[in-house]
Amino acid sequence: MTGPARTQHPPLRAAHLGLGAFHRAHQAWYTQQANERATADDGWGIAAFTGRAPEAAELLSRNDGVYTVLERSAEGDRATTVQSIVRAVPGSDERAWLDTLTDPRVAVLTVTVTEAGYSAGSGVPRRIADGLVARARAGAGPIAVVSCDNLPQNGRALRDVVRKAAGPQAVRLSDIASFVDTVVDRITPAVTPADIDAVRKLTGLDDPSAVVTEPFAEWILAGEFPGGSPDWAQVGARFVADVGPYEARKLYLLNAGHTFLAAAGRLRGYDTIAEAFGDADLRADTEALWAAQRTAVDLPVAELDGWLDDLRLRFSNPRIAHRLDQIRRDSPIKVALRLVAPLRRRREAGDAADDAQLHAVESWIRSLVELDPTDPATALIARTISALPAADRARTVIDHLTPEGTLA
Numbered sequence: 001m002t003g004p005a006r007t008q009h010p011p012l013r014a015a016h017l018g019l020g021a022f023h024r025a026h027q028a029w030y031t032q033q034a035n036e037r038a039t040a041d042d043g044w045g046i047a048a049f050t051g052r053a054p055e056a057a058e059l060l061s062r063n064d065g066v067y068t069v070l071e072r073s074a075e076g077d078r079a080t081t082v083q084s085i086v087r088a089v090p091g092s093d094e095r096a097w098l099d100t101l102t103d104p105r106v107a108v109l110t111v112t113v114t115e116a117g118y119s120a121g122s123g124v125p126r127r128i129a130d131g132l133v134a135r136a137r138a139g140a141g142p143i144a145v146v147s148c149d150n151l152p153q154n155g156r157a158l159r160d161v162v163r164k165a166a167g168p169q170a171v172r173l174s175d176i177a178s179f180v181d182t183v184v185d186r187i188t189p190a191v192t193p194a195d196i197d198a199v200r201k202l203t204g205l206d207d208p209s210a211v212v213t214e215p216f217a218e219w220i221l222a223g224e225f226p227g228g229s230p231d232w233a234q235v236g237a238r239f240v241a242d243v244g245p246y247e248a249r250k251l252y253l254l255n256a257g258h259t260f261l262a263a264a265g266r267l268r269g270y271d272t273i274a275e276a277f278g279d280a281d282l283r284a285d286t287e288a289l290w291a292a293q294r295t296a297v298d299l300p301v302a303e304l305d306g307w308l309d310d311l312r313l314r315f316s317n318p319r320i321a322h323r324l325d326q327i328r329r330d331s332p333i334k335v336a337l338r339l340v341a342p343l344r345r346r347r348e349a350g351d352a353a354d355d356a357q358l359h360a361v362e363s364w365i366r367s368l369v370e371l372d373p374t375d376p377a378t379a380l381i382a383r384t385i386s387a388l389p390a391a392d393r394a395r396t397v398i399d400h401l402t403p404e405g406t407l408a
């Protein structure tokens with residue numbers, strides 16, 4: 001058995017860094033949908049680089065970059081083939097990275113490297129800076145850099161760390177690189193062997209690069225694309241002047257809900273979001289958290305109500321096994337941005353701390369103290385917090401957790 005076949009050959013015009021499940025289910029999928037509505041010459045092919053380990057590139061290359069997206073609703077599965085990735089490259093291939101970013105045809109660079117990828121220590125800012133400086137030197141023209149990670153003002157956050165990494169060369173970037181803010185949404189769990197089996201049963205194809213995702217997808221973008229972009233708007237993406245309200249909605253409701261359920265659900269022995277959200281107490285806590293945090297979202301009430309109704313169904317989808325231990329990874333930075341930041345804003349406005357927000361922070365602290373850490377950053381903060389008197393822990397986190405997820 002082999003994987004899905006290539007029938008389209010879109011020209012190389014985009015690059016991506018961080019060839020994980022989400023890129024395959026979101027940006028590459030949107031680009032595929034846009035390519036299907038374009039003439040062959042107007043399509044966009046992507047050179048996708050892995051962030052760290054080479055395996056995803058090696059697997060995808062074996063099938064010429066073509067793979068299956070399995071959209072999984074509560075009712076059933078639907079398989080589509082994605083051909084927009086025309087080259088899958090291990091991130092360690094610096095030559096290929098520089099060649100791609102100095103290629104004048106390449107006008108868009110999308111990025112999914114997780115929240116942790118934005119720290120200087122990850123090496124991501126330096127790699128992007130090197131590529132953009134080389135592009136400026138080569139006179140290869142402007143490029144849009146599109147962050148697709150769950151961070152506030154993600155485009156600006158990426159711009160700042162890339163400029164810093166470029167040092168004195170940063171001045172060269174202003175002329176060639178525009179950094180685009182985005183809100184990206186599509187619940188896409190890490191792929192399991194059972195998912196690959198499900199794809200095999202449905203399509204008859206052996207596709208180790210397949211991804212399973214929900215039917216829902218959203219992409220909201222604000223910024224300049226001086227060298228053009230795939231026609232993502234035609235396939236549902238929205239270009240707006242300011243992503244702020246949509247970003248608050250996504251981060252303070254969906255992602256904060258996930259962050260809370262990952263901690264509190266794991267403490268109760270659940271494995272997935274659907275299981276945790278199915279627990280009456282945790283569901284009530286999540287609803288209370290949403291009620292508190294929605295005050296920070298500047299969107300019409302009816303629009304927000306409808307979005308939350310959809311979110312309840314999405315969290316309840318029993319056929320999407322979004323594992324709590326995956327979501328718990330790198331939690332300090334997520335708690336800082338999704339729970340502590342809105343709590344502090346409330347305090348600055350002179351309002352009392354909300355019980356549901358406090359409960360979410362306290363649940364996270366309990367998860368640090370009582371559960372095995374998922375990653376080194378979490379282990380480090382867990383040790384510090386565990387050493388504090390229990391009565392001081394929440395106050396310490398609320399007062400001293402930095403946006404980088406460390407205790408100041």
Ligand SMILES: NC(=O)c1ccc[n+]([C@@H]2O[C@H](COP(=O)([O-])OP(=O)(O)OC[C@H]3O[C@@H](n4cnc5c(N)ncnc54)[C@H](O)[C@@H]3O)[C@@H](O)[C@H]2O)c1
Nearest residue numbers: 018019020021022051052112113114117122149150187188
């Ligand atoms: N999966 C989702 O549902 C989803 C939805 C919206 C946004 N996102 C964003 O996309 C990110 C990636 O999600 P995913 O599901 O593809 O995860 P994944 O684990 O499948 O892939 C993560 C990618 O990021 C790279 N990466 C991770 N840490 C890195 C580091 N420190 N330095 C360099 N590269 C690094 C990895 O090499 C890999 O290519 C999330 O962290 C989030 O910010 C994901």
Ligand SMILES: O=P(O)(O)OC[C@@H](O)[C@@H](O)[C@H](O)[C@H](O)CO
Nearest residue numbers: 150184185186187188255258327
């Ligand atoms: O690692 P995080 O917390 O940024 O993301 C985990 C999930 O909350 C996230 O992947 C959501 O499923 C996603 O943001 C939905 O669009």
